[in-house]
Amino acid sequence: MEYRQKLFDKLSVEQVKIELLNTAYGNDQTFLAKLDPRTLFIWYLFFGFAPWFIHNQAILLGMFAFVVVMMLIARSSPLIIFILCLGLLGQGGYLLLAAWFFGGDLSTIMPLLILTMKLSIISLASISVFTSMDPEKLSDGLLKVGVPGQVSFSISYAYRMLPSLIEEYHHVFLSFRLRGKAPEKHGILYWRSIAYFVKIAMLSFYPLMLSTSKRARTTVEALETKGSFFAFNNPKVKAIKLAHLTFRQRDYWFLTFSLLYVISLFIFGILYS
Amino acid sequence: MTTEQIKIEHVNFKYPGGEHPVLNDVNLTIQKGAFVAIIGGNGSGKSTLCKLINGLIPHYYVGDFTGSVTVNGLDTKESKVADLSHHVGYVYQDFDNQLVRARVLEDASFAPLNFGHADYKERGKRALELTGLTGHDEEFIWQLSGGQKHLLALAGAVSLDPDILIMDEPIAQLDPFHAKEIYDVLKMLNEQHGKTIIVIEHHTEFIADYCKEVVLMDQGNVIWKKPTADALRLVEQLMERQIFPPQVTQAAFKLDTFSNKSYPITLSEALGLFPNQVGEEVAAHGPTNNSERAGRQSIVEMEQVSFAYKTITRSKKTVLNGIDLTINQGDRIALVGNNGAGKSSLMRLITGLVKPAEGKVMVKGKNTRECSPEKMADFVTYIYQNPEEMFIEDSVRKDVSFFLKARKVPEYEKIVDRILEQFELTSLQERDSRLMSGGQQRRASLAIGVAMNPSIILLDEPTANLDIATRKHITRLIGTLKDNVEAVLVATHDMQLVAEWANRVIVLKDGHVLHDGTRESVFNNRELLDLAGLNPPQIMELSRGLNMSPVCYTVDDFVAAVNKQFGEENNDGIQTKII
Known part of the structure; x- marks a missing residue:
């Protein structure tokens, strides 16, 4: 009972909202968060894509170590890391079982483990980068590298609306609970209760759609009066808006360090193999 | 000071696809520096009139438009909405949707940035200073209270330094204390900065205190514009249109x-x-009615209850502390106190949706800690402040039937028919509740609650956001609830409702019960009223x-x-x- 209660506390809609917002906006004081978004883009361009083309285990291991350190520096939300580990372990375990079942041994599993390793590097790199950029920073960064104003605005606006939407979803969900009838018996492994919750979790989305479209009217009118449509692709506005983005010393240091690390990793990896 | 700033001449307007014109040959002149209230029943064209002034009509709503509107010498037909924004600021009734950025200062400086002002941050800061929001610059919008959000929406409108400010029902969702705060800001903008202020307002007592002129609208016509005192004295004309002086x-x-x-x-x-x-x-x-209450059956018992929730910053915030409370059969309780006093939390504890951090809540002898909300729903009904969040089906009838159907109550259709009748919803039963008017939605939410046949019904701000006539209607319907249920608990700022309906008043402040007694004991106690921020x-x-x-x-x-x-x-x- 006690444990179940605790688990439910962690899984509540409210908790999910808090974690999401903290992931999005909470970490603005870390080293990574103080970097220019373009620095992070460049870094991510390598660590997010290069692993697909690297097959050297030593290099991959070195990159993995680097992104783990990055993740620690970025202070990612424990919930996100937990979900990631769950996914990776699940996948690893499934591969192991499959390999075993079809009569494979360690040599069959090895390539599969390498794939998992690549996925981990990419996921950890993504988590570190996106925890370190709040949506404003991300959208400013995108605007700077030439993405249209509408897109970058939509990203920051979506995050602004997220808490209200989650709250409204939560209320509708609770409405179902306050008037509905939960199954009398939980069923084997709680399947009845789980089915009941999954059902109302899905039904709760429908009422949201209409209310969102009603909200949108005021928002669009407000955007019109606040001159957003005029501003989206106006070079002057863009320049003023992005004036605060500059490469500082720490950006150069970080990129140089990453570059040196990767180069030495490659030299070491090739020599080692 | 007698320059004609806004001039509306012979304007007719029909929304695209609408059957009837919303504005009928409207003529109106507003002087610079005026403080004008626009009054009129629902659908009389008040909001439409205001959207004429900032150019959303005819530029954004392209309907049938004739006539001319001049603002600060600009013909709105010839000017762009964006240009008019420098002359007219607009705050919507659903101002929440008007805030488009995540942080306070970002939102306040959004418009100046869009129009390419290099000093956009300073402009934003100045607007925040004018509306009394200094010091909240880096806060997130979702951390603000309702009143602060409203002030921020106003700051966004002020940021371009327009001469004219329009606010659509500025205080509909606020307690009296915060309502006064908003009007004081408007008054300051009007008197010290020479802004022309136009409000759409139902609360004639605020109009009397703050506005200089009143415009009466009815069915798309401007009937007259008069100085406030003359306007409010035309009691018969106003009452005819369901406006209460x-x-x-x-x-x-x-x-x-x-x-x-x-x-x-x-x-x-x-x-x-x-x-x-x-x-x-x-x-x-005055005497409290404790002695009278003794001997009646208790429905809800709270013992040393405290409650806290987790905030965005992952810290705990205590909202209720050491609450001891018994609700008995026959109680008609008004739960009063300022925004954030803990009223909604107290109600949610009774529903079993949330559990107390300490102490226990017993409803009909059942401990809420051990029961799911679905189980508690057999005894307790909670009616949300925003009725829309209660509508989970696509018609009024289905929504009212939901509970009975889920519990397979025999012949539930008959019960539903009776309840629809009681709340005057029979003719609306096939409509989608979300598309009805505020008053109709409120009636539907009450009907949903009564259909659950509870022992106790909890209402969160049932009369908020309604015009006075609808509010009276809802108050009357709340009065009939006592025939359906054993006890009613209403959280409200509406002191009129408290005075006319409650037989017991509980005053909350900062998570404590400040007072629990008869309405006389509350309204005769000046200190208590001041302490709890109540306006009789x-x-x-x-x-x-x-x-x-x-x-x-x-x-x-x-x-x-x-x-x-x-x-x-x-x-x-x-x-x-x-x-």
Whole structure:
């Protein structure tokens, strides 16, 4: 009972909202968060894509170590890391079982483990980068590298609306609970209760759609009066808006360090193999 | 100061796809520096009129438009909405959707940035300073209270330094304390910065205190524009359109002693005009009704309950502390206190949706800690502040049936028919609840609650966001609830509702029960009212100011009391006439 209660506390809609917002906006004081978004883009361009083309285990291991350190520096939300580990372990375990079942041994599993390793590097790199950029920073960064104003605005606006939407979803969900009838018996492994919750979790989305479209009217009118449509692709506005983005010393240091690390990793990896 | 700033001439407007024109040959002139209230029933065209001024009509709503609108010398037909934004700021009724950025300063400086002002941050800061939001720059919008969000929406409108500010129902969702705060800001902008202020407002008592002129609209026409005092004294014309003048004005109107129609419109005026009674001072602390309550069956028992929730920053915030409370059969409780006093949390504890951090909540002998909300729903109904969040089906009838159907109640259709009848929803039963008017939605939410046949019904701000006529209607319907349920608990800022309906008042402040007693014990205790930030109905203030005993709760009570007194005095041969 006690444990179940605790688990439910962690899984509540409210908790999910808090974690999401903290992931999005909470970490603005870390080293990574103080970097220019373009620095992070460049870094991510390598660590997010290069692993697909690297097959050297030593290099991959070195990159993995680097992104783990990055993740620690970025202070990612424990919930996100937990979900990631769950996914990776699940996948690893499934591969192991499959390999075993079809009569494979360690040599069959090895390539599969390498794939998992690549996925981990990419996921950890993504988590570190996106925890370190709040949506404003991300959208400013995108605007700077030439993405249209509408897109970058939509990203920051979506995050602004997220808490209200989650709250409204939560209320509708609770409405179902306050008037509905939960199954009398939980069923084997709680399947009845789980089915009941999954059902109302899905039904709760429908009422949201209409209310969102009603909200949108005021928002669009407000955007019109606040001159957003005029501003989206106006070079002057863009320049003023992005004036605060500059490469500082720490950006150069970080990129140089990453570059040196990767180069030495490659030299070491090739020599080692 | 007599320049004509806004000039609307012979305007007709019909929304695209609409059947009837929303504006019918409208003519209106507003001077620079005016403080104007626009009044009128639902659908009289108030919001449409305001959207003429900032150019959303005819540029954004491309309907059938004829006539001309000039603002600061600009013809709105020839100017762009964006250009007009430098002259007109607009704050919506659903201002929440008007805030588009995540942080306070970002939102306030959004418009100046869009128009390419290099000093956009300074402009934003200045707007925040004007609206009293300094120091919140880096806060997130979702951390703000309702009142602060409203001020931020105003800051966003002020940021371009327009000459004209329009606010659509500025105080509909606020408690009296925060409502006054908003109007004080508007007054300051009007008097010290020379802004023209236009508000759409139902609360005539605020109009009397703050506005200089009143525009009456009806069915797309501007009927007249008059100075506030003259306007509010036209009691008959206003009442005909379901607009209720300040209570002191209504009282004077009903007493035939005011021959020349010089009715008072504010409390201070009224205090000088009505006869002072030298009745004995009412005991400051009236009796509580504890003794009377003893012996009745209890429905809810709370023992040393405390409650805290997690905030965005992952810290715990305590909202309720050491609450001891028993709700008995026959209680009609009003739960009052400022925004954030813990009213909603207290109600949610009773529903079992949230569990207390300490102490226990017993409902009908069941501990909420051990029961799911679905189980508690057999005894408790909670009606949300925003009715839309209760609508989970696509028609009123289905929503009302939901609970009964889920529990397979035999012949539930008959029960549903009866309830739809009781709440005057029979003709609306096939409509989608979310597309109905505010008052209809509220009725539907009450019907949903009653259909659950609970022992206790909890209502969160049932009269908020409604015009006064609808509010009276809902108050009457809430009055009929006592025939359906054993106890009713209403969280509200509406002191009129408290005065007319409650038989027990619980005052919350900062998570504590400050007072629990009869309405007399609350309304006769000045210190308590001030401490909890409560504003009693105007008529009650008046009768207390005149030392009347007992204090009157409604206009009719007051009129009857004064008439009776006149009668007595006349019998003594003393002639009284108020001029």
